[in-house]
Amino acid sequence: MLQLNEAVDIAMAMKGYNKKTLATEIGMSPSAFTDFLNGKTTKLDITKAQSIATTLGCTLDYLVGDDTMDLELGAALKSEREEHGETSDVVALNTKIPEALILKYEHDDEPVSHFLFDKLCQHYGLSIVEFLQKYDFYDEYIPPHFNGDAGAYEAFKKAEREDALKSSAGYPELRDIVEKGMYVVNGQPARRSFYRDLHLDVERIYMHPYAVWAPNENIKGDEEAAVEEFVSVTKQYATDAQVANLERALANAKNLDERVKTAMAYYYEIVIGR
Numbered sequence: 456m457l458q459l460n461e462a463v464d465i466a467m468a469m470k471g472y473n474k475k476t477l478a479t480e481i482g483m484s485p486s487a488f489t490d491f492l493n494g495k496t497t498k499l500d501i502t503k504a505q506s507i508a509t510t511l512g513c514t515l516d517y518l519v520g521d522d523t524m525d526l527e528l529g530a531a532l533k534s535e536r537e538e539h540g541e542t543s544d545v546v547a548l549n550t551k552i553p554e555a556l557i558l559k560y561e562h563d564d565e566p567v568s569h570f571l572f573d574k575l576c577q578h579y580g581l582s583i584v585e586f587l588q589k590y591d592f593y594d595e596y597i598p599p600h601f602n603g604d605a606g607a608y609e610a611f612k613k614a615e616r617e618d619a620l621k622s623s624a625g626y627p628e629l630r631d632i633v634e635k636g637m638y639v640v641n642g643q644p645a646r647r648s649f650y651r652d653l654h655l656d657v658e659r660i661y662m663h664p665y666a667v668w669a670p671n672e673n674i675k676g677d678e679e680a681a682v683e684e685f686v687s688v689t690k691q692y693a694t695d696a697q698v699a700n701l702e703r704a705l706a707n708a709k710n711l712d713e714r715v716k717t718a719m720a721y722y723y724e725i726v727i728g729r
Contacts, residue, residue: 456520457556457568460492463518465571466511468551481506513570523566531590533561535579550578584609665692665726670715678715685718693725 457465467477478488481503508515516522536546543561547554552571559565560575569583576586584605587593593605660666667688670681686705690698701721708714 456523456566458520459518462513462520462568463492463507463511465552465556466513466517469574470511472511477507477510480510517568517570520568522569524569524572526567526592527563528567528572528590528592529561529563531586531592532557532567532575534590535581535586536561539579546575546578550574582606582609667722669719678711682711682714682718685722689718689722689725691726693721697721697725 463477467473472480474489474492475485478485481488483491483503504515504518508518514522536543543554543557546552547557550557550571552574556565556571557575560567560571573583576583579586581589584593588605665688667681667684670678672678682705686701689701693701701717704717704721705714708717
């Protein structure tokens, strides 16, 4: 995993910054910024941290080493480089990613940063999805009407998320919960960080209004409740004929386990596959 100073050095090289110019850009003194990078101080508020990430065009997760991918991409990265007829030093020169790190990635000696993986993919003229699909790493279900085009499916999901966020901006109900003190946690009155946690959870719900959790057989009554929810959500997207088929299949199910499997099967076909 990259250390903070290593991650920043790479991102600075990509953007053409040095420590002095970056410190000035984010409103820190060069000495305070250097101390922070070297671990001599941890006094950097979230606003400054986000400012660094924004200025360098990366993510906070990348800066703190929390964007590594749980995939062994080494052989694929090496194969792609060799397919382009390039040596590791040429890739390093063009991407600003240190050659030693590129070689570590290619030998699976270090988990690959998502941010740097994206830069490598761009260098090879591929999107992340295209690279993963090319080397059989992309395992997400692609609805039939996308004809196996993972790029088109990812673009659709991105647009869907953006539309959902626009329509749900603000979540006034959350402000009421916090500002009016409608709940407490371990005796602690509602406060700003509670609002942030709620905001993220509700944002996720708005982004995926059709999502249904799989039933938990260890929770009494959850399987029956899951069947009802799968059916309810499926009917929102189904045609009259599909609803009739679903109800007929459920009526013919011999037990609860079959009802769960039937409801889930129709949900995935009609809702997820739409």
